[in-house]
Amino acid sequence: MHRSPLFVPTRSGLTRRGFLTVTAGGLFLAGCGGGEGVGGQRDQEGVGGFSGEAYDGPALSLAYWNGFTGGDGPAMQQLVASFMSAHDNISLKNNTVEWADFYQRLPAAANAGKGPDVGAMHLDQLATNAARQVIAPVDDLAEALGLAESDFAPSVWGPGIYQDDRYGVPLDVHTIAMYYNQDHFTKAGITEAPTDAASLDEACQALQQAGIQNPFWMPNQWPAHLMFLSLLWQFGGEPYAEDGSEATYDDEAGEQALAWMRDQVDKGYSPDNVDIDTQYVAFKNGQNSITWDGIWQINDLQESGINYGIAQIPVIGDEAAAWGNSHNFFMSEQAAGDENRANAAKTFIGWMSDQSASWSQAGMIPARNSVREQTEFTDSVQYGIREQIDTLHFLPPVPGLGDVQIPTLEVAVNEAVLGKTSPADALSTQAGNASKMMQENLEKFGS
The missing domain is CATH 3.40.190.10 (Periplasmic binding protein-like II)
Known part of the structure; x- marks a missing residue:
C-alpha cells in the first residue's frame, strides 16, 4: 500500500518511513556542512534572475530525483515524458527511489556532486535540507511565474520558506x-x-x-x-x-x-x-x-x-482540521552553481506546477487553486473531500523535526x-x- 508520509515501501507502496522522515541519528549529516542556513549567503551565477521564459540554452540532461515508487509512479512518469516532448533541449534522467532511501542518500550524493539537479521532496523536509545546503532558493522562480500564497491551498505556502528564502514550489497537498x-x-x-x-x-x-x-x-x-x-x-x-x-x-x-x-x-x-x-x-x-x-x-x-x-x-x-503534507519541487545547490542548469531546472519546476492537474491521477490533490478547477481533479475520487483542503495543517519549517518526531x-x-x-x-x-x-x-x- 502506498504510504506517502515517511514509510519504507512494502508490497505495492510505502511502509512506515516512506513519506515523512528518516531514522533518528543524523542521516542528514553525512557529507554535509555546518548548521548555518543558506538563505542569502551564496553568490552563485545560477541563483536568481530567472526570467520565467522557457529555457533556450544548450541541450542538457537534468538528474531528477523523487520517491514516487507506488501508485503515484505512473502518473509522474507520464508528466516527465510530456515535459520532454515539449522541451527538446532538456532531457531528464529520472531516479526514483523509496522515500526513506531518498532522504538518506540525498545529502551525501549532493555533497559529492552526484546528486540531483532538481527533485521532489516532502514539505516537512525542506527546512532540514536547506539548512544542510542541499537545496537552493527558488524565490526568483516564484516571482517570475507570479506565484503567491493566494494561488495555493491554504497554509501550504508558508512552510516552504526557511530563513526568509523559498525552497520549494508545492505540487500537491495530501491528507x-x-x-x-x-x-x-x-x-x-x-x-x-x-x-x-x-x-x-x-x-x-x-x-x-x-x-x-x-x-x-x-x-x-x-x-x-x-x-x-x-x-x-x-x-x-x-x-x-x-x-x-x-x-x-x-x-x-x-x-x-x-x-x-x-x-x-x-x-x-x-x-x-x-x-x-x-x-x-x-x-x-x-x-x-x-x-x-x-x-x-x-x-x-x-x-x-x-x-x-x-x-x-x-x-x-x-x-474541522486535518494533518496535511505536500510534495514540493526543489532545485539543488548542485544545479544552482550553473546558470544553464539552474534555468533548465526552474523551467521544469514551473511547467510541472502548471500541468499538475494530471497529478490527480496519483490520488493527490493539486496544490494550485486554479488547477483544482480542471476536470482531471473535479472528476477524481479525492474531489469528494475537497472541503477538507481548507482545514489542513502542516508542520512548521523546523530543521530536523522529522528525526525528533519518530x-x-x-x-x-x-x-x-x-x-x-x-x-x-x-x-x-x-x-x-x-x-x-x-x-x-x-x-x-x-x-
Missing part, C-alpha cells in the same frame, strides 16, 4: 481521509458518512448491531500519529513551537485527542492491539467498516474492487493507544524528550 465500506453501511442502515463524534459513535453502534464486531480499528502505529495530529489541531492545540524550541502537544488538547483514540478501543469498536498496516488490510478484506488513512491509498483501493466511500475525517474536536510523539501515541500509559503521562514524557532534541537541533542547525 488523511475517512474510508468506509458501502456494503456494511447499507446493511447497518447508515445513509450518510459520519461527520462528528456523535454520528461516528452512532454509526459504530449500528454496525456492531449489524454483525460487524469491530467496525473502526484504531492503529497504535502508522498512521496513528497522523490521526493524533489531526485531532490535536481539532481540539485547538499545536504540536510544536514555530521557532523549533519545544514540543507543545502535552496540553489539554493533546490529552483529549489521545484519550479519544484510546476510547475507540475501550468501547469495543477496535481490537486492542492493531499493528502497523493491519487496519488497512482489514478494511480491504471487509473485516472492518471504517478506517482513516492517506489519500495515497485511493489507487490501491480502486484496484482492490472493494465497494468503498470516501469522506472528510469527522470533526471530533471543536473545529522516537517521541509516535512513541507516546503508541503507548497510550495500547493502554500502557495514560495519555497525559505519555505526552508529558515524550514532549519533554522532544523538546530536548529540538534544543539540540537549534544548536546543530544554527537557527
Whole structure:
C-alpha cells in the first residue's frame, strides 16, 4: 500500500518511513556542512534572475530525483515524458527511489556532486535540507511565474520558506481521509458518512448491531500519529513551537485527542492491539467498516474492487482540521552553481506546477487553486473531500523535526493507544524528550 508520509515501501507502496522522515541519528549529516542556513549567503551565477521564459540554452540532461515508487509512479512518469516532448533541449534522467532511501542518500550524493539537479521532496523536509545546503532558493522562480500564497491551498505556502528564502514550489497537498465500506453501511442502515463524534459513535453502534464486531480499528502505529495530529489541531492545540524550541502537544488538547483514540478501543469498536498496516488490510478484506488513512491509498483501493466511500475525517474536536503534507519541487545547490542548469531546472519546476492537474491521477490533490478547477481533479475520487483542503495543517519549517518526531510523539501515541500509559503521562514524557532534541537541533542547525 502506498504510504506517502515517511514509510519504507512494502508490497505495492510505502511502509512506515516512506513519506515523512528518516531514522533518528543524523542521516542528514553525512557529507554535509555546518548548521548555518543558506538563505542569502551564496553568490552563485545560477541563483536568481530567472526570467520565467522557457529555457533556450544548450541541450542538457537534468538528474531528477523523487520517491514516487507506488501508485503515484505512473502518473509522474507520464508528466516527465510530456515535459520532454515539449522541451527538446532538456532531457531528464529520472531516479526514483523509496522515500526513506531518498532522504538518506540525498545529502551525501549532493555533497559529492552526484546528486540531483532538481527533485521532489516532502514539505516537512525542506527546512532540514536547506539548512544542510542541499537545496537552493527558488524565490526568483516564484516571482517570475507570479506565484503567491493566494494561488495555493491554504497554509501550504508558508512552510516552504526557511530563513526568509523559498525552497520549494508545492505540487500537491495530501491528507488523511475517512474510508468506509458501502456494503456494511447499507446493511447497518447508515445513509450518510459520519461527520462528528456523535454520528461516528452512532454509526459504530449500528454496525456492531449489524454483525460487524469491530467496525473502526484504531492503529497504535502508522498512521496513528497522523490521526493524533489531526485531532490535536481539532481540539485547538499545536504540536510544536514555530521557532523549533519545544514540543507543545502535552496540553489539554493533546490529552483529549489521545484519550479519544484510546476510547475507540475501550468501547469495543477496535481490537486492542492493531499493528502497523493491519487496519488497512482489514478494511480491504471487509473485516472492518471504517478506517482513516492517506489519500495515497485511493489507487490501491480502486484496484482492490472493494465497494468503498470516501469522506472528510469527522470533526471530533471543536473545529474541522486535518494533518496535511505536500510534495514540493526543489532545485539543488548542485544545479544552482550553473546558470544553464539552474534555468533548465526552474523551467521544469514551473511547467510541472502548471500541468499538475494530471497529478490527480496519483490520488493527490493539486496544490494550485486554479488547477483544482480542471476536470482531471473535479472528476477524481479525492474531489469528494475537497472541503477538507481548507482545514489542513502542516508542520512548521523546523530543521530536523522529522528525526525528533519518530522516537517521541509516535512513541507516546503508541503507548497510550495500547493502554500502557495514560495519555497525559505519555505526552508529558515524550514532549519533554522532544523538546530536548529540538534544543539540540537549534544548536546543530544554527537557527
